Amino acid sequence: MDKYLGTWNYDQPDRDTMRNIAQLTCPxxxxxxxxxxxxxPPGSTWQIPQIGRIVFSKEPGGKVVGRTDRGCTxxxxxxxxxxxxxxxxxxxxxxxxxxxxxxxxxxxTVSGRHERETIVGVSHNRRGEFDFVLKRGARTKAKEEPxxxxxxxxxxxxxxxxxxxxxxxxHHHGLLAGGGRWEATSVDHERRRAPSRPGLRLRxxxxxxxxxxRRQPPAP
Numbered sequence: 068m069d070k071y072l073g074t075w076n077y078d079q080p081d082r083d084t085m086r087n088i089a090q091l092t093c094p095x096x097x098x099x100x101x102x103x104x105x106x107x108p109p110g111s112t113w114q115i116p117q118i119g120r121i122v123f124s125k126e127p128g129g130k131v132v133g134r135t136d137r138g139c140t141x142x143x144x145x146x147x148x149x150x151x152x153x154x155x156x157x158x159x160x161x162x163x164x165x166x167x168x169x170x171x172x173x174x175x176t177v178s179g180r181h182e183r184e185t186i187v188g189v190s191h192n193r194r195g196e197f198d199f200v201l202k203r204g205a206r207t208k209a210k211e212e213p214x215x216x217x218x219x220x221x222x223x224x225x226x227x228x229x230x231x232x233x234x235x236x237x238h239h240h241g242l243l244a245g246g247g248r249w250e251a252t253s254v255d256h257e258r259r260r261a262p263s264r265p266g267l268r269l270r271x272x273x274x275x276x277x278x279x280x281r282r283q284p285p286a287p
Contacts, residue, residue: 068145070177071123071131075206080116087117089201091190103192117201120209123150138162141173150175167191168199182206 080087091113093100102111121133123143131143131150139159143150152173160167170188177183184204190197 068125068129068131071145071150071175072125073211074120074122074209075182076120076209077117078205078207080118082114082116084203086203086205087201088203089115089117089186089199091115091192091197091199094189094196094198097195100197101194103190103194103197105194113197117204121206137164139168141170143173143175148176166193170199180208182208 077087082088091103093102093110099110101109102113104111104113107113119136121135121141123131123133126132126142129145130153131145133141133143135141139161141157141159142153144153150173152170155171156169158167158169168188168190170186172187173184175182175184182205184201184206186199186201186204188199190199
């Protein structure tokens with residue numbers, strides 16, 4: 068059991084290998100349903116990168132409890148070669164995204180400092196319930212260090228690095244006279260390659276378009 072204990076962080080998600088990429092799909096009872104992603108067409112699979120950590124610790128009775136940085140607590144039983152969610156059908160609401168999950172199967176194996184996991188469950192999304200599957204979960208065990216040593220790395224004065232004018236994604240907000248609001252998102256992915264084609268996409272929404280704007284987005 069001891070090999071499972073400690074803090075485990077998800078490795079970098081990779082869409083090419085589907086490492087740490089979960090999928091939300093329509094359940095069999097609702098084929099072709101509206102996607103969990105409001106911007107995707109009906110029936111689409113939503114691929115969601117998995118990030119964050121879980122801390123495994125012992126509990127009485129041979130149990131292992133896992134606490135995530137999303138505010139969820141999950142209980143497991145140590146089998147011969149793996150940790151298994153026990154009992155199945157545990158639920159929690161993710162405090163970060165305010166969405167609930169019921170997990171029916173969660174299997175964890177460990178080799179040295181590397182962990183592999185598969186998760187099957189149901190996502191209770193505000194657009195409905197969706198099948199949740201993570202087939203290739205991978206984590207690495209965090210090295211334990213004294214708190215004072217960790218804090219020392221962060222002590223001192225810090226300042227923001229200059230913004231990169233060639234590759235940027237900015238979000239702007241402003242107020243309209245009379246209490247309305249506008250917001251604009253600018254994304255520039257092409258300027259580094261082709262300065263003559265900046266590729267800037269600017270979307271502005273105004274609640275009161277007849278009013279004057281007190282603050283304008285910066286010019287591209």
